[in-house]
Amino acid sequence: MSVAMPFHIVLVEPEIPPNTGNIARLCGATGTVLHLVGKLGFSTDDRYLKRAGLDYWSEVEIHYWENLEELAKAYPGARFIYTSKKAAKSHVAMEFKEGDFIVFGKETRGLPEELIDANPETSVRIPILGKVRSLNLSTSAGIVLYEALRQTGKLTGQ
Numbered sequence: 001m002s003v004a005m006p007f008h009i010v011l012v013e014p015e016i017p018p019n020t021g022n023i024a025r026l027c028g029a030t031g032t033v034l035h036l037v038g039k040l041g042f043s044t045d046d047r048y049l050k051r052a053g054l055d056y057w058s059e060v061e062i063h064y065w066e067n068l069e070e071l072a073k074a075y076p077g078a079r080f081i082y083t084s085k086k087a088a089k090s091h092v093a094m095e096f097k098e099g100d101f102i103v104f105g106k107e108t109r110g111l112p113e114e115l116i117d118a119n120p121e122t123s124v125r126i127p128i129l130g131k132v133r134s135l136n137l138s139t140s141a142g143i144v145l146y147e148a149l150r151q152t153g154k155l156t157g158q
Contacts, residue, residue, distance in 0.1 A: 005099035007148055008033045009141055010080070012068065013106040015041030022138035028059035030154075032145060035101070037065045068103070075101070083144060084116045085134055087123035094124045096148035107137050 009032055014020045020036070027034040065071040072080065080101045081094060105111035116123045126135060126143055135143070149155050 004154075006031050006033050007096075007099070007145060008035060008078075008101040009145060010035040010037060010068075010071065010101050010103040011137075012103065012111060013038040013041065014104075014137070015107045016137070017042040019107065019137040023141045024060045024062070025056050026138070026142055026145065027061075028056040030145060030149060033061045033063065035063045035065060035071055037068055037071060041106070071101075080119070080122060081144075082111055082116055082119055082123040083125065083140065084111050084113075084123055085125050085128070086110075086113060086116055087125040088120060089124050090127050091124040091144050091147055094122075094147075096151045098152050100148060102141070102144055102148065104137060104141060 007030070009023060009027055011020060011023065011034070014036065020040075020042070024034055026032070063071075065074075068080075072078070078099065078101055079097065080103055081096070082103050083091070084105070103111065124144070126140055128135065146155070
């Protein structure tokens with residue numbers, strides 16, 4: 001019997017405490033590892049961050065990294081899925097695998113365009129059907145993570 005590998009959510013320079021708190025709660029609810037990369041736009045002692053995560057912080061495995069390169073070096077062979085409204089492929093067209101690292105950029109700018117351009121096969125977007133420019137970061141993380149969980153059979157029988 002093979003051991004299930006958790007998914008990983010990676011937030012690059014998150015700026016809004018409640019978003020990170022909500023994503024931490026999402027990670028705790030799904031057994032997903034949370035990685036915070038680069039300079040955070042808040043203190044991890046922030047009351048809004050803690051309130052959004054409620055009393056579930058003990059359920060979340062969190063790692064801190066200086067940059068994406070440091071994170072990638074720590075997990076050689078890992079697959080990184082980059083999210084961006086500028087990606088060509090929809091998140092539902094991606095074939096997720098256990099252990100994938102799903103990477104989200106900062107709320108105001110997203111991930112660098114060069115990163116998306118250099119990784120077209122592993123870059124995804126969430127289709128937006130209306131005139132809204134983008135979705136909230138924590139909403140986006142939930143949408144993509146639950147699609148990955150669905151595809152890998154983690155939601156059956158629950």
